[in-house]
Amino acid sequence: MFDIMTVFESLIEIIRVVPKTLLLALIILLLSFMLGAVLTYIQSLNIPVIKQILDVLQSFLRGTPNVVLLYLVYYSLPLAISYFLSLFGVPFDPASLNSAAVVIVTFSICYSVFQSEIIRGALHSLDKDQIEAAQSLGYSTTQTLRKVIVPQVMTEALPDTMNAFLIIIKALSLAFLVTVVDIFAQARLVGAQTFSYLEAFVAAALVYWAICGLLTYLMNKVENRMRRGYV
Amino acid sequence: MLSLRNLKLSFDGSQVLDDINLDVKKGEVVTLIGPSGTGKTSLLRCINLLERPDSGFISLGGLDYDYSRISKKEALNLRRKTAMVFQQYNLFKNKTAIENVMDAQMVVQKKSRKEAYEKSMQELKRVGLEAKVDAYPSQLSGGQQQRVSIARALAVEPEVILFDEPTSALDPELVGEVLKSIEEVAKSGMTIMLVTHEMSFARDISDKIVFMDKGRIAESGTPEEIFSQSTNTRTQQFLNKFYTAVH
């Protein structure tokens, strides 16, 4: 029997891991944004061999499911770190690697490709006229960057970036595979304890939906603020 | 007040400006005319270093600069003594009219918000836009946007304002209000360099007309000398074409 009270009880349990899930997603968003910016920059330099390597890497990341990448990183990252540290004579037990680190590394790399595209699009839409206006008024390079370029790029990149944030939150439901407890993993645990999987997953769906709704609402507010003056 | 010596500019090997020498006195209105592609825009853009000349000298407001070895700091200095009014207005789209006028005062001149606000109000009144101070550029007509951009240029109190075809992008019925604002600026004693195809306006407002042709100054003089007494065949050809096109 479907029991509404169990849904509420599950809800309370699940909400406890919301902050952790959001924090993970935020870290991944920031890292992938930075990585994406670096990627965009390196690609803009058009260095022969490096550009081709990055292209291949990007097509690999785009073409591989997140689950596969997650396992790849899960099994290779500890070995890589242990090998790297051994070069400096530092001992490292591959089993001791925090699995949250695995999730962060995997998704940061995955989404850096998308972030890079978002940034490229925003830079592409930069209005050269406004930059020249600032220069003609004597804004220094940093002042132009801070006052004219960054606000424009942010306005352009914000909606897609916020979207990416929502996608990351949802993609984190894969994290249970490497024992990281996010919203979805918590729902599985709660369901297993009470033998009421349906109620637990209904609760999880409600939580995802609420987060999504709230973030979309906030995002629209911010976007409207930033886009004032744009038609 | 402003003088250019031996200014040269080339784009990928083609000489766009060739040995430009020009003097502008304080409070003078100097208008550049000439066929399309002769380097009028480029010349204005060299003065505020939006374009970097290959060689030449400029002195402005008592300081001399050598274009071939100008430092970043000097370039900034030079730009802060000039202001430009662009053909496409180039307003900051995400800022209101008054914020557009205030921004450079606060960012570049480090004025307080209050000071910048008062100065901006005053300049927007001068161009007749006191009722539109809180409108975004997208809510203003082309003529109004161009007047905001004139106010923005005035507000930084430059030594010279450079106007590059300020009315060319406007619907004909909006040209008048912008020309009126420019006239206002000229009357206030501001030094002006203007590129325009509005010949009768140029004739009325200018102290000096410079006729440019193929990257050189072909002839310069008072409006009377250029428009009525020129014996230069290129000038005559250009003006004739103009009159037949207009009338």
Ligand SMILES: Nc1ncnc2c1ncn2[C@@H]1O[C@H](COP(=O)(O)OP(=O)(O)OP(=O)(O)O)[C@@H](O)[C@H]1O
């Ligand atoms: N950024 C650039 N790169 C290469 N060539 C350029 C560039 N800007 C201008 N030119 C060339 O320099 C020459 C002068 O251009 P400029 O825009 O200064 O002419 P203009 O007198 O302002 O013409 P118009 O009346 O059409 O505005 C033209 O031949 C133009 O093609």
Ligand SMILES: [Mg+2]
């Ligand atoms: Mg031009």
